[in-house]
Amino acid sequence: MDKNIFKDISYGMYLVTTKEAKNVGCIINTLTQITSDNPCISISLNKNNYTNEIIKKTNKFAVSIISQNTDTNIISTFGFKSSKDIDKFENIEYKEIENLPIIEKNMCGYLICKVINIISLDTHDLIIAKVETTKKSNDLIPMTYEFYQTNLKGKSPKKAPTYIESDIDEDEWVCDTCGYVYKGKIPNDFVCPLCGMSREHFKKSKKG
Ligand SMILES: Cc1cc2nc3c(=O)[nH]c(=O)nc-3n(C[C@H](O)[C@H](O)[C@H](O)COP(=O)(O)O)c2cc1C
Incomplete structure (x- = not known):
């Protein structure tokens, strides 16, 4: 199979956050809007990601939409380290909204979602959720996965669904x-x- 074909699939860049005893979160690119009336989205989360473990307990999470102005430190902290080991929110400006930690600074806005179904796949869970609250914060340009790879020269770790052993x-x-x-x-x-x-x-x- 030529996995290079997967590089032609387009994505955005998102920060998924939730909270049980502590605030947790991770970077994802695999968010899709499924429906418009009663809006639903899906996200794909690795079974070993701590954020996934906590979402499965709380059934609630927020998604901040990353913009081209978002501090790249947020991508490296939330995308390459585990909330199991560190407090990713230490030294980062965030708000508690509906009991969830949400980063608003230099983000396009956020969605607050309630899990309605989880489809267990090999390495990942496909989480389907109803969007209950939205806030569009400003008119910043959303960061695409392509922008992250081309302009920031960023890569994806092994747990990301789009990981490809790089050439x-x-x-x-x-x-x-x-x-x-x-x-x-x-x-x-x-x-x-x-x-x-x-x-x-x-x-x-x-x-x-
Ligand atoms: C650009 C990028 C895209 C990513 N996409 C996903 C994704 O869609 N799903 C996923 O489970 N992990 C994805 N990851 C990996 C997680 O963000 C990473 O494994 C994180 O350290 C998990 O943290 P946690 O253990 O605190 O949940 C991505 C990382 C980066 C940098």
């Missing part, structure tokens, strides 16, 4: 925190432009 060239260095790829001879004082990690976090690509 990296020999002279490429990959940030072990966020997957940013640097091409060529890497300077010693290089700092990752996506997540701010230092040169030590860049590993030569496996093919190099």
Whole structure:
């Protein structure tokens, strides 16, 4: 199977958040609107993601729509680390709305959703949810997955449904925190432009 065909499927970029004892959340690209009347959406969450574990207990979550102005630190914190290990909301500005932690700053807006069905697939759960509350915050441009890959040179971790083992060239260095790829001879004082990690976090690509 040529998995490159999957690269031609378009997505947006979203932050899913929820709360049980602690605030949790993760980055996803797999959100789809299913219906317009009584609006429903679906999201695909890896069975090993802590956010998924908590959503299955609370049946409630929020989705913030990431814009081109969203701080890239939010993508690296929420997309490459687990809420099981750290408090992802520490040092991040958020509000408690309907008992959910929601980031509004530089986001296009948010949806608050109630789970109505979960379809268990091999590695992921397809979560179908009714949208109960919406807020469009401003007129920022939503970030597409293509913008994330092309402009921010971002990658997806293995738990993302769209993960593809990358076809990296020999002279490429990959940030072990966020997957940013640097091409060529890497300077010693290089700092990752996506997540701010230092040169030590860049590993030569496996093919190099
Ligand atoms: C660009 C991008 C897209 C992602 N898309 C998804 C997705 O659609 N579904 C998913 O389960 N994980 C996705 N992930 C991975 C999760 O955000 C990641 O595994 C996160 O660390 C899970 O955190 P948690 O354990 O706190 O839930 C994506 C990550 C990135 C950076």
